[in-house]
Amino acid sequence: MRNMKILVTGGAGFIGSHLVDAYIGAGHDVAIVDDLSTGKRANLNPKAAFFELSLLDDKLKDVFAEVRPTIVNHHAAQASVRRSVDDPAGDANVNIIGSLKLLEQARSAAVRKFVFASTGGAIYGEQDYFPADEAHPKRPVSPYGAAKASVETYLGFYAAEYNLNYTALRYANVYGPRQDPFGEAGVVAIFSQQMVSGGQAIINGDGRQTRDFTYVGDIVAANLAATASDFIGAANIGTGVETSVLALFGLIKAAAGADLEPRFGPANPGEQERSVLNAGLAGEKLGWRPRTALTDGLRATVDFFRAAAGDGGPVD
Ligand SMILES: NC(=O)c1ccc[n+]([C@@H]2O[C@H](COP(=O)([O-])OP(=O)(O)OC[C@H]3O[C@@H](n4cnc5c(N)ncnc54)[C@H](O)[C@@H]3O)[C@@H](O)[C@H]2O)c1
Structure with a gap:
């Protein structure tokens, strides 16, 4: 271009x-x-x-x-x-x-x-x-x-x-550095922020709802x-990979090295149960495919929130 x-x-x-x-x-x-x-x-x-x-x-x-x-x-x-x-x-x-x-x-x-x-x-x-x-x-x-x-x-x-x-x-569902951790959306940002700041992460519902992060x-x-x-x-x-909110919690916990058990709150009324996308058309028409593994993207996100919390970034 x-x-x-x-x-x-x-x-x-x-x-x-x-x-x-x-x-x-x-x-x-x-x-x-x-x-x-x-x-x-x-x-x-x-x-x-x-x-x-x-x-x-x-x-x-x-x-x-x-x-x-x-x-x-x-x-x-x-x-x-x-x-x-x-x-x-x-x-x-x-x-x-x-x-x-x-x-x-x-x-x-x-x-x-x-x-x-x-x-x-x-x-x-x-x-x-x-x-x-x-x-x-x-x-x-x-x-x-x-x-x-x-x-x-x-x-x-x-x-x-x-x-x-x-x-x-x-x-x-898009996630990564700079996402607002204090809004209602952006569960990755919310969990990441809570884990690096020692807060309590609440899962809405049973955590079995899935998203394509x-x-x-x-x-x-x-x-x-x-x-x-x-x-x-x-x-x-999207990635075509479905991840439950509960599994996501475990992955972010591992990325953050946090020792936090989830607490469960009431389900959000009307919340979608499962959501996952087939991006085959983007592959065909745009030559696009997802490249970032969830564990890598979560690590980058947790590092961002840790640095933003001001403790000097990742320890390892
Ligand atoms: N984050 C996701 O998972 C996701 C998923 C699907 C689609 N989207 C879409 O992607 C886009 C960006 O979302 P985001 O997550 O970065 O949200 P965001 O709130 O961070 O970004 C939206 C931006 O639009 C600005 N804005 C809002 N109203 C405006 C107005 N009237 N005039 C000018 N600017 C205005 C805001 O100040 C903000 O900077 C949005 O269109 C959103 O609907 C986001």
């Missing part, structure tokens, strides 16, 4: 900030739009231009005029499933209307590629078969999942009407592949 002008929304957030680092590392010019609602200034790459702005702000037009991006990578979102249940209209405002405002700018600017952070966990709902491929029925059971499905539908419209070249990446470095690689590809459509990004 030659040097390109790339606009990353959500570039102060967990996944978006890793993505900005990778684009800059590959020699691209990057501009970030982020309202810092959950993103952090500390995550901002100093080599990126930063516009502290909501997607909903009319000044988004001025950003496009100034940056003239050829690529738009859309990671800004209200990313909490629980918050979407508490405030469906607020979620739709950011995740649907905000996305449409961005899409309108992207098509007016005739961008070469639009990459969208979608979800494979929340879009399929409780799965009929395992792992789910892209043909699995979409039955989102949260406003968050419904909004992501809706934006994918709009993307189809923009491709048909305006020839917008887009790829929607349906992520499994995918390392953020692999997610970034999928984005780089999508940026360079002509593939128009949606592709799952």
Whole structure:
């Protein structure tokens, strides 16, 4: 890829900030739009231009005029499933209307590629078969999942009407350094933080619920592949490996060298039981496959939280 002008929304957030680092590392010019609602200034790459702005702000037009991006990578979102249940209209405002405002700018600017952070966990709902491929029925059971499905539908419209070249990446459960350990999502971050700080980790329910934990470095690689590809459509990004929350607890405990027994709390109402993705299409269309073993990704994550806790990093 030659040097390109790339606009990353959500570039102060967990996944978006890793993505900005990778684009800059590959020699691209990057501009970030982020309202810092959950993103952090500390995550901002100093080599990126930063516009502290909501997607909903009319000044988004001025950003496009100034940056003239050829690529738009859309990671800004209200990313909490629980918050979407508490405030469906607020979620739709950011995740649907905000996305449409961005899409309108992207098509007016005739961008070469639009990459969208979608979800494979929340879009399929409780799965009929395992792992789910892209043909699995979409039955989102949260406003968050419904909004992501809706934006994918709009993307189809923009491709048909305006020839917008887009790829929607349906992520499994993403984990890694910089994930918020104090939110409701991100069980890896929550457990890692608790284990390095000697807190008590609570498992919601019996811990037998499963997820497809995918390392953020692999997610970034999928984005780089999508940026360079002509593939128009949606592709799952996951490992195909199902891990129970209880097994995850044991793996993080080993990575952290912690001596902690889990405590069990009430199950989250409406929580999905099993979620795992088949990413064969991403292999075929994007040349992408997951490369990071769960134990390696967890070690990197625990090391990050240990360093953040200020005890000088890993001891071994
Ligand atoms: N973390 C996961 O497991 C996962 C799984 C599937 C999809 N995703 C998607 O990936 C993307 C990034 O998620 P994340 O986990 O890094 O979350 P995050 O909360 O760390 O990042 C979201 C970023 O968007 C910004 N933002 C929110 N509303 C905005 C608005 N109106 N205008 C401008 N910026 C706004 C936030 O400040 C934040 O920096 C989201 O679209 C999310 O839905 C994440």
